[in-house]
Amino acid sequence: MEKNALPVVVIGAGPQGLAAAAHLAERNVPTVVLEAGDGPAAAVAEWGHVRLFSGWPELIDAAGARVLAGTGWTAPATGYPTGAQWISGYLAPLAATLGDRIRYGARVVGVSRLGRDRLVDAGRGEQPFTVHVRPAEGEEYRLQARAVIDASGTWSTPNPAGADGLPALGETATADLLSYRIPDFRDRAGFEGKHTVVIGSGHSAITAVLALARMARRDPHTTVTWALRRATAGNAFGGGDADELPARGALGATAKEYVDAGLVSLVTGFRVERVTREGERPVLIAEDGRTLTADRVVVLTGFRPDLSFLSELRLELDPTLQAPVRIAAEVDPNVHSCGSVAATGAADLAQPEPDFYLVGAKSYGRAPTFLALTGYEQVRSVVAELAGDHEAARRVELALPDTGVCGGAGLFDASGASLGGSCCAVPSQVLQIGRAPASV
Known part of the structure; x- marks a missing residue:
């Protein structure tokens, strides 16, 4: 099959994965969404009892709202939903509208290039992706794809209690x-x-x-x-x-x-x-x-990206955060945490592996500053780039809200209130920002 006739594969049917599918649907791009869980936003469902601090307007993607507009759906306008309410009020209806583009119980266990392992240069970019899928039932299979958007998040890989980033001695046994x-x-x-x-x-x-x-x-x-x-x-x-x-x-x-x-x-x-x-x-x-x-x-020490199933792809990730290098300095809590980080798009997320993108919380690696709005802007730009609308991909359509937090992460071993250099007026309280679910 001609490479450009193949679908775009989206990994994950969470908020950003569903938003990506909505943008692709608007542009009539064939799409397959692979979700390891048995329903939409399966990770969100695991913290469905938690209330978000983002209000409804910050939790609905514009393309998702447009796709739903013809179904009689009404966008919730005010209030701070729980994870379960986010699903029932928006994510589940969007998934239902996207229909058979989504495959549930489909865990991605590997992504590579057809006939090319990581070492092979020749003709690499012309070959389609191969996405290996382990279904909840039946035998493992693979799909070919013209592009892959990894929106699988970080929920499945929480950080351990051990202070050195590895499980503490005895942690696994207990x-x-x-x-x-x-x-x-x-x-x-x-x-x-x-x-x-x-x-x-x-x-x-x-x-x-x-x-x-x-x-x-x-x-x-x-x-x-x-x-x-x-x-x-x-x-x-x-x-x-x-x-x-x-x-x-x-x-x-x-x-x-x-x-x-x-x-x-x-x-x-x-x-x-x-x-x-x-x-x-x-x-x-x-x-x-x-x-x-x-x-x-x-x-509750944060999360980290699962990169194990991407081992045959050529990725350029920051050595500290495990995030795409072009956005790492913007989100690194060791550098700063003042106000809001800049919106990121396709150019910032591009990898040496053409047409492969990390989006959503996974694109921030281990950084704890991700907002749903950031992911929605990412997928809008990435889908525009994949559709050949380069002007729209370059355009920025998002202004992120300030955190009111200034001055960076501070000195780790400082006994006083060291802020590591202020970038704006210091508030009465300072924070090392946390991530989803309570920072969505």
């Missing part, structure tokens, strides 16, 4: 005592009257801390410890009133109130080296010898 997702705190019996340790400094960690603190306010036998790796708590509480997403700014401000009120014990400089157990209770041991014994441990 995994049954640890949770790497924001728990559904409607299951109050699992937490009330118990001691829970939350590890992490981003919005997901803050969301968990707030829910637990509310339980502690009702029940004095419920205790909460918030363990931060950094030596100072200065980066833990957000941009406050300076954040242009008010619900995001309120998260950190409320967390500070609960810490000040004694509902949450804040422990800084706690870098987990080992996890052991006392019966059914996990024990965290820090590099400096301090210990925390808990009934429950919730590890």
Whole structure:
């Protein structure tokens, strides 16, 4: 088959994958969306109980809305939905409209070029992609594609509790005592009257801390410890009133109130080296010898991209973030976190492997600053480029909201409130930004 007659394969039927499919549908480009889960936005469904800090207007892609316009669908206009409401109010209707373009239970296990492994130069760009798929039932198969958009996200690969980026000693053996997702705190019996340790400094960690603190306010036998790796708590509480997403700014401000009120014990400089157990209770041991014994441990230390199934492609990724090199400096929390990062498009996301793009949260690698709006702009630009509309691909159609957070990540081992150099007026609280679900 002629390469240009082949479909564009989109990996993942989450928010950005569905948006990509909507843009491709508008341009009449044949499309196959491969989703490992059994329904649309399967990863979002796993945190469906969590409320987003982005309002409805920031959660709906323009092409998705246009595709839905003829179905009688009405866009929710106000409020902050939970993940489940995002699915029911927008993502599931969009997936239903896209219909058989989406294949569920289809896990991508490899992407390469037809007849070419990673080493072969000759004719590489002229060969179609081969996408190897492991279905939920039946035998593995492969598809040919003219282009591949990887919108698979990072949800399946959470970071470990270990402070050096690897699982702490004993962490794997005690995994049954640890949770790497924001728990559904409607299951109050699992937490009330118990001691829970939350590890992490981003919005997901803050969301968990707030829910637990509310339980502690009702029940004095419920205790909460918030363990931060950094030596100072200065980066833990957000941009406050300076954040242009008010619900995001309120998260950190409320967390500070609960810490000040004694509902949450804040422990800084706690870098987990080992996890052991006392019966059914996990024990965290820090590099400096301090210990925390808990009934429950919730590890919310961010996510990382799964690059294993892309090993036969030629990718140019930043060595620190594992993000496309052209956007890495914009999103690296070691460099800065002031205001909003720039919108990114096809030119920023292009790889040495022509017509392959990482989009969505995966395009940010390990950086914790991704917003749904960013991904929607990415896929708009990428699809325009693939359709030959280079002018539209170059155009920027997005202004991102400021975080109200300034001055970078600060000095990791600083004992004071070091900000590493200010780029705008310093707010009363500063934050190392967290990622989805609480930062969508």
